[in-house]
Amino acid sequence: MINSYSGVRRRRISLLVSALFAAAPQAFAAEDAPVLPATAAAASTAAATAATEADATTVGLATVTVAAERESEAKKAKARGALGDRSDLETPFATATVTSAQIQDRQIASLAQVFVDDPSVSAKGSTYTQSSYAVSVRGLTLDFTNGYKIDGQPFQMYGVELPLEAFESVQLLKGATGFLYGFAAPGGIINYVTKKPTDERLFSADIGYTDSGIWREHVDVGGRFGEDNRFGYRANVSHEEGDTYNGAGLKRNAVALALDARLSQDITLSGGILYQERDLNGGVPTISLQAYPAASGLPKPVAGDTNYGAYASTYYDSTMWMGTSAVDWRINNDWKANLTYGHTFKRIDSSIESLYLTNQNGAYSNRLNPYYRPTLTYNALNLTVDGAFNTGTIKHHVVFGAGRQGLSRTLNYQSALSLYSAATVGNLYQAPPVLVDTSVNDRRIYTISTYTQKSLFASDTIDFNQNWSLLAGARYVNYENLNYNTAGASTSAYNKKPTTPTVALLFHPTTSTTIYGSYVEALEDGGTVSTTYANANEALAPLKSRQAELGVKTDRSDWGASAALFRVRRGAAYADYSTNPQGIYVQGGELRYQGLELNGHADLQRWLTVNAGATWLDAKYRNTTPTIIGNRVESTPRFQAVLGADLKVPQIAGFSLHADASYIGNEAANSANNPNWLVPAYTLLNAGASYRSRVDGHYLTYRLQVNNLADRSYWYSTASNALQIGAPRQVSLNLSFEL
Numbered sequence: 001m002i003n004s005y006s007g008v009r010r011r012r013i014s015l016l017v018s019a020l021f022a023a024a025p026q027a028f029a030a031e032d033a034p035v036l037p038a039t040a041a042a043a044s045t046a047a048a049t050a051a052t053e054a055d056a057t058t059v060g061l062a063t064v065t066v067a068a069e070r071e072s073e074a075k076k077a078k079a080r081g082a083l084g085d086r087s088d089l090e091t092p093f094a095t096a097t098v099t100s101a102q103i104q105d106r107q108i109a110s111l112a113q114v115f116v117d118d119p120s121v122s123a124k125g126s127t128y129t130q131s132s133y134a135v136s137v138r139g140l141t142l143d144f145t146n147g148y149k150i151d152g153q154p155f156q157m158y159g160v161e162l163p164l165e166a167f168e169s170v171q172l173l174k175g176a177t178g179f180l181y182g183f184a185a186p187g188g189i190i191n192y193v194t195k196k197p198t199d200e201r202l203f204s205a206d207i208g209y210t211d212s213g214i215w216r217e218h219v220d221v222g223g224r225f226g227e228d229n230r231f232g233y234r235a236n237v238s239h240e241e242g243d244t245y246n247g248a249g250l251k252r253n254a255v256a257l258a259l260d261a262r263l264s265q266d267i268t269l270s271g272g273i274l275y276q277e278r279d280l281n282g283g284v285p286t287i288s289l290q291a292y293p294a295a296s297g298l299p300k301p302v303a304g305d306t307n308y309g310a311y312a313s314t315y316y317d318s319t320m321w322m323g324t325s326a327v328d329w330r331i332n333n334d335w336k337a338n339l340t341y342g343h344t345f346k347r348i349d350s351s352i353e354s355l356y357l358t359n360q361n362g363a364y365s366n367r368l369n370p371y372y373r374p375t376l377t378y379n380a381l382n383l384t385v386d387g388a389f390n391t392g393t394i395k396h397h398v399v400f401g402a403g404r405q406g407l408s409r410t411l412n413y414q415s416a417l418s419l420y421s422a423a424t425v426g427n428l429y430q431a432p433p434v435l436v437d438t439s440v441n442d443r444r445i446y447t448i449s450t451y452t453q454k455s456l457f458a459s460d461t462i463d464f465n466q467n468w469s470l471l472a473g474a475r476y477v478n479y480e481n482l483n484y485n486t487a488g489a490s491t492s493a494y495n496k497k498p499t500t501p502t503v504a505l506l507f508h509p510t511t512s513t514t515i516y517g518s519y520v521e522a523l524e525d526g527g528t529v530s531t532t533y534a535n536a537n538e539a540l541a542p543l544k545s546r547q548a549e550l551g552v553k554t555d556r557s558d559w560g561a562s563a564a565l566f567r568v569r570r571g572a573a574y575a576d577y578s579t580n581p582q583g584i585y586v587q588g589g590e591l592r593y594q595g596l597e598l599n600g601h602a603d604l605q606r607w608l609t610v611n612a613g614a615t616w617l618d619a620k621y622r623n624t625t626p627t628i629i630g631n632r633v634e635s636t637p638r639f640q641a642v643l644g645a646d647l648k649v650p651q652i653a654g655f656s657l658h659a660d661a662s663y664i665g666n667e668a669a670n671s672a673n674n675p676n677w678l679v680p681a682y683t684l685l686n687a688g689a690s691y692r693s694r695v696d697g698h699y700l701t702y703r704l705q706v707n708n709l710a711d712r713s714y715w716y717s718t719a720s721n722a723l724q725i726g727a728p729r730q731v732s733l734n735l736s737f738e739l
Contacts, residue, residue, distance in 0.1 A: 098169060100164075112132070122640065123136075128248055130316060139635075153342030173189045214240060215242050220235075246304070250280050283316050285352070324340065365425055375445070396462055406453075471518075481494055483539040496523065528540070607648040611660075632673055642663070657687070711728055
């Protein structure tokens, strides 16, 4: 009966998504516009963007309507690595952008919630675990070493939840991005764009509360000063503290500062600092199936607010800071150059619990894993030159440059220590045991690995006429990885010098529509094997990926849509349980991800906007261990869908409502595809409201957000043989003030 109901619900969502796209051709025909040359289109877009930004600066972000915001974001130029600055419409890959206004309206406090309206993205970790960073795009979990950027600079995300208050937007570029940024997993790149100095004086403050007992405070100030307003500043300070929904305690402090100096009309110096200290006492444990009987079905899901903390000493503390500097030089009207340097530091100090299930009745063995202050340091230097020229009637937009980035990673000596015994057993449906941490952890640390990535890149976008353009580019990388043991002796080393190409053909039937086909190759770092497996801390060789994508994007005044048909062939890395029950993480063969992704939004009335999307995914093992060839890739749903609505209540000025539903299909728990371990599908409902008023010349905005409205209990798959407990219903309130 449950399966039947889930099927009906999924079909209803599919029909709603299809209906939205079925209506698109009529609106498409009604809004066709002549195509402008690329340079004229760029100038037009720049002027429109400047006007929109000026209006936003004058009245505040909250006054920008959803439709206008979406249109400007689709046509606003964004940094795209080796492609230079391009809008979403000009980029021959699927993209998504979430702005600070959207983050604030939805009271989003976790990366897991940022792309909740995108049907190709799913969370693979909880904000209160070491996997708070983890998201999957088109079934591919992003590479935590190379898959995340801050203003285009690399940042190692493992175990970190970045302060969203410090960012103007969070951008997602989907697919293999080796040409754009160098080594990275083929799922895509998430780029956090920090808030920059404002031309007008800015002051805003907000305070929020979540019903579990967490308070949040945030202040944002910006402006310019000096002769001719030469110097600019932007500062964000945030604090978060209280009790989480599962009984843990959270304390977080974050500071972000951005400065710039306009030395002349053509040269600007800029720099920034981002710092965060985030301490979590307790946390949501990972549920492991490694010791679970293959013949048993999964236990029924447990309530998300259940506290399974057996040790009073469990904690997960993270410290990060990043410093950046840049020089931007406008050489002339057609050419510009950018030189950037970034330094990042991250330290994790933790002692976390994992529950190893042993039977369907909920019995488990609690295992405590302490880690003492491992660190990771990144240094990156990049030079990019961006320009345009003509050869006869053909126009060229070229981008070329060079980069160097180095990473050093340390680990404590006993990183694989796991404390468990007959006394550490418990049950999911009972109060957890009361345990005392008796471990003695060697607190010395050593350098476990270093890597250096040097690269040269170049691309040329050739405009043949008003409608057709061709993109061709390549990146050469000299990649060296060295790994060491506790004595400092080298355990492995490899040096690769690949060239990763990309090519795309773009057709612009109107100024608001792009049809494209693209091909790109990439290499990703093989990484280090998790302590979960028998070959823990083994360094693996790089993996190669190839991606082909055919897509269409359109952005109109009152509606927009995109569709992408994609195929990714990725070098396989997977857990092999044929010779060891703990599993050996190995490489070999190929994984194939192929599917269709649809997204759209429409203003049905001036006061009503709806959005919908769906992704159909076929992810399978190919040419691997014979026992898993043809199996589904674990933790990948075959179908995801989203449906949302924003309503501005006409009868009450400044009052709006919003709601969304997201559906995640069932997932295989591991590569063996045990039918008894199929992780069930689930649907989550979120809703909220906001009211904006003016008091004594200042704007006040009251916000309410409810996530998991139905308080649904559910499991979700995070990796091979790993489950996470779904978050319960959470109610958040927020009050913001704008000067």
